[in-house]
Amino acid sequence: MQAFLDTFDIFLLEAIVNGILLGGVLALLALGLNLIFGVIDVTWICYAELVMIGMYGMYYMVQVFGLPYWVAAPFAILLVAALGAALHYIVIAPLLTAPPINQLLATGGVLFILQSFATVAFGIDFRNLGIRLPVLAIGEMHFSYSRLLAFAAALIGMLAIYFFMKRTYTGTAIRAVAQDRQIMSLMGVDTKRIYLITSALGGALAGLAACLLVLQYDVHPFVGLSFGPITFLICVLGGLGNFVGGFIAAFVFAQIISLGGLYSDLEWGYVLAFAFFIVMMFIRPAGLFARRS
Amino acid sequence: MSGRKAARLLVGLSAAIAVLGMAATAEAQEKKIKIGVIYDLTGPLAGGGSELQYIGAKIMLDQYAKTGVEGYKVEAVYADAQSKPDVAINEAVRLIEQEKVNMLLGFFSSAQCVPVAARVEQLKNFMWITTCISSAVLADKNFKYVFRPQASGDQFGLMTMDFIAQNSKAKLGKEPKDLRVAIIHEDGAYGVDVSKGNEAGAKKAGFNIVLKEGYSATAPDLSSLVTKLKRARPDVIFHTGYNPDITLFGRQAREQGLKFQALVGHGAGYGVYEKLKEGLGGDVNYVFNADPISIWLANQKSMDPKLPAVIKMVGEEFDKAKPGVAIRSAHVGMAASNTYVFLTEVLPRAIKKYGGVDPEALRKAALEVDLPEGGTMLGFGVKFHGEGSQMAGQNERSFPVVIQYIDDKSYVVWPKSQAQREAVLPLPKGTTFSNQ
Numbered sequence: 212m213q214a215f216l217d218t219f220d221i222f223l224l225e226a227i228v229n230g231i232l233l234g235g236v237l238a239l240l241a242l243g244l245n246l247i248f249g250v251i252d253v254t255w256i257c258y259a260e261l262v263m264i265g266m267y268g269m270y271y272m273v274q275v276f277g278l279p280y281w282v283a284a285p286f287a288i289l290l291v292a293a294l295g296a297a298l299h300y301i302v303i304a305p306l307l308t309a310p311p312i313n314q315l316l317a318t319g320g321v322l323f324i325l326q327s328f329a330t331v332a333f334g335i336d337f338r339n340l341g342i343r344l345p346v347l348a349i350g351e352m353h354f355s356y357s358r359l360l361a362f363a364a365a366l367i368g369m370l371a372i373y374f375f376m377k378r379t380y381t382g383t384a385i386r387a388v389a390q391d392r393q394i395m396s397l398m399g400v401d402t403k404r405i406y407l408i409t410s411a412l413g414g415a416l417a418g419l420a421a422c423l424l425v426l427q428y429d430v431h432p433f434v435g436l437s438f439g440p441i442t443f444l445i446c447v448l449g450g451l452g453n454f455v456g457g458f459i460a461a462f463v464f465a466q467i468i469s470l471g472g473l474y475s476d477l478e479w480g481y482v483l484a485f486a487f488f489i490v491m492m493f494i495r496p497a498g499l500f501a502r503r504s
Numbered sequence: 505m506s507g508r509k510a511a512r513l514l515v516g517l518s519a520a521i522a523v524l525g526m527a528a529t530a531e532a533q534e535k536k537i538k539i540g541v542i543y544d545l546t547g548p549l550a551g552g553g554s555e556l557q558y559i560g561a562k563i564m565l566d567q568y569a570k571t572g573v574e575g576y577k578v579e580a581v582y583a584d585a586q587s588k589p590d591v592a593i594n595e596a597v598r599l600i601e602q603e604k605v606n607m608l609l610g611f612f613s614s615a616q617c618v619p620v621a622a623r624v625e626q627l628k629n630f631m632w633i634t635t636c637i638s639s640a641v642l643a644d645k646n647f648k649y650v651f652r653p654q655a656s657g658d659q660f661g662l663m664t665m666d667f668i669a670q671n672s673k674a675k676l677g678k679e680p681k682d683l684r685v686a687i688i689h690e691d692g693a694y695g696v697d698v699s700k701g702n703e704a705g706a707k708k709a710g711f712n713i714v715l716k717e718g719y720s721a722t723a724p725d726l727s728s729l730v731t732k733l734k735r736a737r738p739d740v741i742f743h744t745g746y747n748p749d750i751t752l753f754g755r756q757a758r759e760q761g762l763k764f765q766a767l768v769g770h771g772a773g774y775g776v777y778e779k780l781k782e783g784l785g786g787d788v789n790y791v792f793n794a795d796p797i798s799i800w801l802a803n804q805k806s807m808d809p810k811l812p813a814v815i816k817m818v819g820e821e822f823d824k825a826k827p828g829v830a831i832r833s834a835h836v837g838m839a840a841s842n843t844y845v846f847l848t849e850v851l852p853r854a855i856k857k858y859g860g861v862d863p864e865a866l867r868k869a870a871l872e873v874d875l876p877e878g879g880t881m882l883g884f885g886v887k888f889h890g891e892g893s894q895m896a897g898q899n900e901r902s903f904p905v906v907i908q909y910i911d912d913k914s915y916v917v918w919p920k921s922q923a924q925r926e927a928v929l930p931l932p933k934g935t936t937f938s939n940q
Contacts, residue, residue, distance in 0.1 A: 222735045225760070229727040236724075335550035337748050339782045346759050351734070355759035427755070428724075429748040429783055433548050433587075437724040472728030477719040478691060480728060 223473065225352040230469030232354065234462035235362030239423065240442040241449070241457040242368055243295075243416030249452030250389045250409040253303055253314045257322035259435030259442060261298070261414060263329060265291040265421025266430035270338045280342060288418035295414015296407055304406070322435070329432035337429040344426060357426035364423055368416060369458050385409055389452070444488050450498025460499055464488075536577035537851065537861040539565065540599030542610045542620075543635075547587025548722070552746040553776050553835045554587075554612035557635050560839030561610060563821040568847045574855040578847070581605055585616055592616035593623055600629050606861045607632060609843065614638030614657070614694035621650045630863040632850075632870075634842040635835075637771065638697040639895070646896045649863050651870045653842045653886050655902040656895070657694060660770045660794045661701020661742070662708075667792075667906045667918040667927075668740055668768065669709035675929040676739060676765055680710045686738035688729065688753075690745045691718035698744040698770045714738050721749045729753070730760045739930075739939075740766045747773030751783030758787060763939035765930035768792040768906070777831040777909060787936045788909055790928050792917070797905045799837030799881040801916055801924065806878045814844060815881050830912050841881035849873045849886070877901065883922065 244258045255261070268290045272283035302321055306314050344356040376382035388395045388405045396402045428434060445464050449456030464484050472480030491499060541561055544554035565580040572578060581603050585592035592611070599605045607630035611617045617636035624631040625647045633641065633652040637660060642652060665685075672680045687702045689695030695718060706713050714736040719729060726749070733741065741764050745753065750773040774780065774793040781788050800819060804812045818840045822832055850869045851861070857872075858865035875886040885901035906918035908927055917927035931938040 220735070222731050225734075226728055226731045229731065229760075233725050233727065330546050335546055335555060337551045337751070337779055337783065339751070341782070341785070343758075343785065346761065348761060351761070353759060353761035355756070357759075429751055431548065431551055431748065432546070434748075436548075437722050441724065468725065469728050473731055476717055477723065477726070477729050481720070481723070 221351050225354075226469050226473040227466070228352065228354060229358075230466040231462060232358035232362050233469060234465035235365040236358065236420075236424065236427075237438075237441065237445055237465055238458045238461035239361055239365035239368060239416070239420045240438055241445045241461050242365070242372065242454065243413040243420070244442055244446050245449070245452055245454050245457040246372065246416065247409060247413040248446065249454070250385050251299070251303065251307075251406050252392075252452075253307075253311075254318065254443070254446075254451070255298070255413070256315060256318040256439070256443070257298075257325055257435075258413075258417060259439035260322050260325035260329075261291050261294055261417040262421045262424060262438065263430065263432065263435045264294060264325060265418045266425040266428075266434065267329065267333055267338070268418075269422055269425045270340055270430055273340055273342070274338070280340075284422040287422050288415050291418030291421060292411045292415035295417065296411040298414070299407055299410035303410070304403070307406075322439075326432050326435070333432065335432065337431045339429050340425050342426060355427070357423070360426070361423040364419060365458075365461075368419060369454065372412075372416075372454060381405075381408060444485070448488055448491060448499055450500050453498060453500050456498055456500030463499070535575055536579050537573070537607070538579045538581060538603065538605045540583065540596070540603060540605035540608045541565065541580050542583045542585050542592060542595055542599070542608060542616075543612050544587045545582075545584040547585075548748070549585075549587040549613055549746060551776075551779065552748075552773050553771075553833070554585075554635075556776065556833045556835035557610070557612050557839040558582075559822060559825050560818065560836040560841075561634060561843045563818055563825075563836075564840045564843040564847065566821075567817070573847060573851045576851075576855055576861065585611075585613070587613070589613070589616045589619055592620050596620045596624060597627070600624070600627055606630065607863070607866060609846065610634055610839070611636045613692070614641065614697065615692045617641045618693050621645070621647060625649055628863055630866040632842070632846050634839045636694065638693040639700075640693050640697055642895050642897050644894060646891060646893075648891060648896075649867055650897045651867075651888055651899075652897060653845050653880070653899045653902060654838070655796060655884075655904045656898055657697030657770075658701030658704065659902070660904050661698045661703070661744075662705040663701075663904050663918070664742060664768045664770065664792070664794045664906060665702055665705025665709055665711070667794075668766070669705070669711070670918075671927065671929055672709075675927070678739065681712065683711050683740065684714045684736070684738045685711045685740045685742060686715040686733055686736055687713065687717075687742045688715070688733075688745075689718050689743065690721040690749060692721065694746075694772065695721075695744040699742075702742045702744075719749070721746045723749065723752075725756075726753050727756050727760060730756050730762050733757070733764075734760065734762055738764055740764065740768060742768050742770070743774075744770040745773050747776065747779055748783065750774060751780065754780075754784040754787055758784075758936055762937065764937055765939060766790075766792065767937065768794070771795045771904070775834050777833065777912075777914065778829060780909070781830070781912070790908060790910060790931050790935065792906055792908050792927070793914075794904045794906050795834045796838050796841075796882045796884070796902070797916060797922060798832065798834035798907070798914065799841055800832050801834075801907070801914065802881060802883040803922060807881070807883070808879055811881050818881075831909075831914055834907075837881060845873070845875070845880055845886055849875065875901070 449460030471483040543558035583595040689699040854865040854869035
């Protein structure tokens with residue numbers, strides 16, 4: 212009992228805060244995927260690979276072309292936004308009326324194309340941006356500014372999307388299309404344009420995630436494998452298409468990983484998180500924050 | 505008419521002789537050994553060292569493709585395991601059954617080696633492992649056709665523990681029983697095996713193991729592990745990993761303010777200095793790594809006199825393939841040396857003494873290899889544990905060494921017989937991780 216009580220120390224607090232910061236990273240990743248699913252009703256399995264392309268974009272602009280980080284970041288966001296729009300135009304649009312499994316397989320195919328493209332174009336080496344941000348030290352607790360930045364960006368991104376959807380004409384149109392795409396097109400809304408804007412917006416969010424992840428992780432063609440599955444699970448846990456649900460689910464998931472890893476083996480943190488996901492799928496199949504029908 | 509018949513007979517005979525002659529020539533041309541070579545050329549393991557191993561093996565195979573061995577052509581067929589065990593198995597079977605290779609060579613990842621070795625043995629083909637180190641590949645298997653000149657994983661773990669044990673009092677100022685050590689590792693066959701060696705070595709030395717934990721090499725976050733290490737306050741951390749998990753750990757350890765006296769790695773990602781430097785910057789200074797000695801660091805004076813020229817050739821070819829590399833990775837020399845042992849010791853004996861390159865001839869020839877210490881570019885000798893032994897197929901004379909990265913150079917610091925300089929231990933004051 213005493214041994215258990217001894218674990219309530221400063222390191223527990225550090226693990227909790229680190230869990231929150233990891234949640235910020237995951238929430239940022241989930242934001243764009245949720246937006247796209249909520250509106251277009253298509254899951255981009257290749258979402259993490261778009262992030263990977265954005266990370267490469269940042270690497271080349273900063274390391275090879277010598278652009279300052281803050282100058283390169285908007286270009287990377289624009290690059291992935293354009294990629295998102297292109298993905299919709301070339302792959303998703305022709306499959307909008309196809310069965311969901313075909314759409315999933317198509318975006319799965321894009322995943323392999325992007326991985327292989329990156330292998331051929333950029334090589335298999337791990338690339339590093341070489342930027343070392345300072346660390347925030349409070350007593351024995353230390354927190355990385357790169358994670359604090361990601362957390363802040365996730366929070367701001369979430370609020371920006373919320374206000375964009377609620378307060379702008381285009382946002383309202385996007386929400387309307389998300390509710391009923393057939394009726395909206397009958398009422399004269401250009402759904403094709405809305406889909407394209409949404410895809411570009413989803414891509415831009417992937418680009419934003421790329422700009423922040425590249426400060427914390429090496430980029431290589433398979434970096435998406437570390438994040439893709441977990442991002443997808445978070446979106447499902449929060450209720451696919453539900454921004455707030457995905458946002459909160461990211462923090463729940465990250466806390467289970469962080470605290471589970473602290474009290475047991477690191478691997479058990481992931482086991483507990485996935486077990487929690489499975490149990491929740493039984494209890495609330497439509498996600499933690501889905502409205503009961 | 506008889507003249508015509510005689511002419512037809514002559515033409516017919518000539519044609520028959522010509523056909524037979526061509527067949528004989530074809531037979532002579534068919535005298536070749538076809539070697540299936542498998543490494544990871546894509547996926548996370550490629551950049552973690554597998555591609556460098558591929559380059560090392562290819563340099564040697566290309567050399568012997570020009571000259572042949574005992575009248576046999578050497579033809580290599582390369583395959584990419586894509587950093588996936590299932591792909592490695594499928595490629596191994598494809599090379600054996602469809603490409604009809606005489607043997608397989610290579611293999612970087614232990615997670616691939618374990619199932620592939622079992623499959624190759626089942627197919628009664630010959631397998632020459634240049635790289636993967638997990639003891640689980642050979643322990644208690646009694647394989648007949650699988651051979652590994654490379655040191656095994658538990659040897660790595662034992663060697664680093666012995667190194668710290670012998671320096672504990674003198675350099676770290678602590679009796680071994682007071683030394684707090686942490687063992688962390690990726691949770692695949694490779695990491696688990698090395699960690700077992702670490703644990704056995706720590707118990708033998710009487711160290712206080714304050715944490716022993718595995719993690720997935722693809723885990724997106726290791727901050728909980730770092731927090732646990734901060735709580736456990738180890739003096740020395742023994743780490744086995746690939747990359748980029750090593751750089752992720754190093755980066756998060758820095759960000760979370762982890763302090764210790766020494767970090768000891770065990771091959772794989774720790775053997776690729778360029779990537780460590782790129783990911784960790786100056787924090788890579790004074791990191792230790794256990795690996796077979798780099799052929800460019802091995803003591804050439806105590807080596808077979810024909811080997812320094814081969815080492816020079818491998819270095820020149822590597823520089824052509826990867827110009828501008830600060831420290832030539834030990835991975836390159838490891839594959840080159842182990843491939844060289846096969847091409848110069850096993851293959852000629854199989855052809856001359858056992859009449860060919862079938863698995864049985866190669867197996868018998870491998871079992872007869874008897875190189876003393878200094879007989880390979882890696883410094884160690886070669887003699888395989890025979891059938892019936894617990895580690896049948898394992899080289900009983902191989903050993904890793906401990907090197908230390910200091911100011912963009914690597915130095916052998918252990919064992920003393922190979923040491924090029926004294927180890928810098930503990931981490932100097934003022935360095936990122938120093939707890940002094």
